[in-house]
Amino acid sequence: MKNSAIGCNGTYMPTVSGGSFDPFNPDPAQIKLTDIAHHLSNLCRFGGSTSRFYSVAEHSLMVSYLVSPENAQWALLHDASEAYVVDLPKPIKVKFPAYIELEDGVEKAVIKCFGLNPNKPDEVITADIFALAMEAVFFHRHGVWPKFWQEKFGEMISEIPRWEEIWHRKMTQINTLNTGPQSISVLFAMRAEELGVQRAI
Numbered sequence: 001m002k003n004s005a006i007g008c009n010g011t012y013m014p015t016v017s018g019g020s021f022d023p024f025n026p027d028p029a030q031i032k033l034t035d036i037a038h039h040l041s042n043l044c045r046f047g048g049s050t051s052r053f054y055s056v057a058e059h060s061l062m063v064s065y066l067v068s069p070e071n072a073q074w075a076l077l078h079d080a081s082e083a084y085v086v087d088l089p090k091p092i093k094v095k096f097p098a099y100i101e102l103e104d105g106v107e108k109a110v111i112k113c114f115g116l117n118p119n120k121p122d123e124v125i126t127a128d129i130f131a132l133a134m135e136a137v138f139f140h141r142h143g144v145w146p147k148f149w150q151e152k153f154g155e156m157i158s159e160i161p162r163w164e165e166i167w168h169r170k171m172t173q174i175n176t177l178n179t180g181p182q183s184i185s186v187l188f189a190m191r192a193e194e195l196g197v198q199r200a201i
Contacts, residue, residue, distance in 0.1 A: 013084065015039070023084045023102055026109035028201055031080075033192055039083035041185035047089045050139035055181060056087050057188045058174060059131060064191060065170045066127040066163055073195050074116050075124045076188070081106035115200030126156060127163070134167050 012020040015035040022030070040057035044050065056079050064076040079087070081103050093099060111118055129152050136142040149157050177183060 021084050023106055026084070026106045028109045028113035031084075031110060031113040033189065033197065033199075036077070036080045036083040037185045037188040037192070040079065041181040041188060043082060043087050045087065045135065046139070050135070051141065052139065053181070054135070054139050055184055056082050057181075057184045058178070059135070061174065061184070061188060061191055062134075062167065062170060063124065063127045063131050064195070065166055066130060067121075067123050071121045071123050073114070073197050074121055075127060076191055076195060076197065077110060077114060077116065078120065078124055078128060080110045113199055113201060114197060126153065129153075130160070130163050131167075134164075138171070 011024045012022045015021055015030075015032065016038045017032050017035050019030060019032070019035075021027075021035075037057060040060060041055050043056045045054050045056055045059055060076050060079050063078060064072045067075045084106050085099070085103050088096070088099060110116070133144045133148060133152075137144055149160060153160065174184075174187065177187060
């Protein structure tokens with residue numbers, strides 16, 4: 001008898017919802033928001049080097065709060081592919097072109113599944129970088145030097161005080177509710193519902 005969680009070619013992986021997913025042949029129909037929320041909430045950023053457990057789901061929540069409403073769905077799902085291919089620290093990721101190709105393929109399936117704009121909005125890219133910098137302060141105890149802001153944001157540097165206010169306010173709210181990965185999974189799902197995230201296929 002064939003095991004659907006393994007697959008006949010050995011490339012399928014099981015999902016928490018009881019299904020399976022083949023990251024080498026990503027099918028948008030196999031993608032589920034419940035899997036994304038659960039998987040990402042159990043996946044620690046930075047290879048686990050943070051001062052407390054800080055998941056990809058929590059990072060995605062923060063990025064979704066930083067951007068304008070029209071880009072918030074994209075922001076919440078900007079790392080959804082990692083629910084199926086995990087999160088590799090960037091110094092490792094850039095050395096493995098095959099992984100980057102795999103991740104890109106799953107991201108395309110996520111985009112199709114939820115009907116997102118095929119092109120990731122610039123605002124989401126910028127907010128993701130800002131979040132990375134703030135995470136260095138919060139979870140690695142590194143200060144963010146002015147040169148970093150200038151190089152990464154240029155003319156948008158004037159937005160940083162507003163983003164910082166949002167970051168501190170939302171991080172405080174999440175910390176109050178955060179009792180572990182399961183609570184972050186629930187917050188992720190609630191945020192998706194608030195933003196009207198729905199399957200397009």
